[in-house]
Amino acid sequence: MKNALLFLAAILLISISSCRKDFDTVPSFGNLEFSKDTVFLDTVFSNIGSATYNLKVYNRSNKAITIPEIKLENGQTSNYRLNVDGESGKEFRDMDILANDSIYVFIETTINATTVTNPLYTDKILFDNGNNQQDVDLVTLVQDANFIFPSRNSTGIETLTIDGRDTELQGRFLTDAELTFTDEKPYVIYGYAAVAEDKVLTINAGAKIHFHKNSGLIIDKKGSLLVNGTLDKKVTFEGDRLEHRFSEIPGQWGFISMREDSRNEINYAIIKNASVGLLVDDNENTTEPTLTIKNTEIYNSSNYGLLGRNANILGENVVIGNTGQSSLACTFGGTYNFTHSTFANYWSNSFRNLPAVIVNNHFTQIDANNNETILTRDLTAANFTNCIINGNNNIEFILDKVAGSSFNYSVENCLIQFNDFNNSFAGNTELDFDDTSHYQNIILNGNPNFRDTSKNDFIIGKESDVINKAKASSVSEDILGVNRTINPDIGAYQHIEF
Known part of the structure; x- marks a missing residue:
């Protein structure tokens, strides 16, 4: 006890002396x-x-x-x-x-x-x-901005109810008066703003949507999102910290979720700094795409740029850059058609164990007793035409098939980064690039000659191996509006000199 008192006295003496101006x-x-x-x-x-x-x-x-x-x-x-x-x-x-x-x-x-x-x-x-x-x-x-906040009740902030089930997501459904976003003032969303069944959220050219931490946008089943950006007035989705130091920090907000049987179109948009840029779910009941996405850039997602789960996605002139896992993940089957798109993952913030593009037809379900069951769904189509698939890993393209469901794919006139030095995929017949029934005119491990991968700048230069190597398609202009009807280049951009 005596020693303890001496110790406390010493501490008190030090504290007093540290406050004295000597x-x-x-x-x-x-x-x-x-x-x-x-x-x-x-x-x-x-x-x-x-x-x-x-x-x-x-x-x-x-x-x-x-x-x-x-x-x-x-x-x-x-x-x-x-x-x-x-x-x-x-x-x-x-x-x-x-x-x-x-x-x-x-x-x-x-x-x-x-x-x-x-x-x-x-x-x-x-x-x-x-x-x-x-x-x-x-x-x-x-x-100044238009602010969208979650509703409150007597016990606090309300959470969303989806399909009659309560979720832990704070937020609310948008009212009819809120279903058109203009470019007059930015929109700042706290929590998850949701679009109800049979409702359409229209976002006009030039609109800017900012999400607070743990916030995002949910398009409920049979709802719709229409993003009507233009080349000169793109629609931007990003976090709500406008300071320059936050301009390229991943994971500042949640995700944009498109639930099963919703109908969504995105044209000329920039989606940046999310956890998952776009999360697109099941579409088993129709042949129409859940998401049609054109002339759109997705950058700095801390997990996935575009994650499809048994989805139906049509993409043209899509650029998905640096992400913590895959730029594009087409999982649990579905239908995926991408033309003149660039998937380039040069993530440097942490170790990345997934490729820039992964396609599979399965999902592992874990029950309450921690038992695993592998479920499969048909991969109706995974078609990549005139695409660049590249990054800073040796393997940037994986097709992962599990028996039990169909697995259909076609890859034409694409540049693919695939250096399997350890022969890890030697037994994967889906990655046989000499199989002409699935692969045509593949440029394996070529040089895309991107302008600046550290800045998500994937414009290609005159040293690129993809110049004049694309096949003719209906996508007649690149993402910058440059005509590509004659001698088109592979990827979302026609080459320039820099």
């Missing part, structure tokens, strides 16, 4: 230096807090100094918040900096767009006072 200072004389003269907080949505930005304040002199005052020019009415050397507030007095040392100032903001007269909101951090005063500018662009 060095002399001189007043600041306006000679502070700053890591930047203006702090740009990028763009924020109305009433959504920004990321935290920092400013470093240097004392280059050989003496410790005291800054008499640090404050925001707009005082307590400012929409900015500061933390100076561990203290939070909007005004600080007698802040010390040791000789040849520095302190951090952290800056955040939350702004209500309706309370400011100019969308470019500014303020200053003032250092010192009188003739010695120095300042650093603060600049933020605040953007």
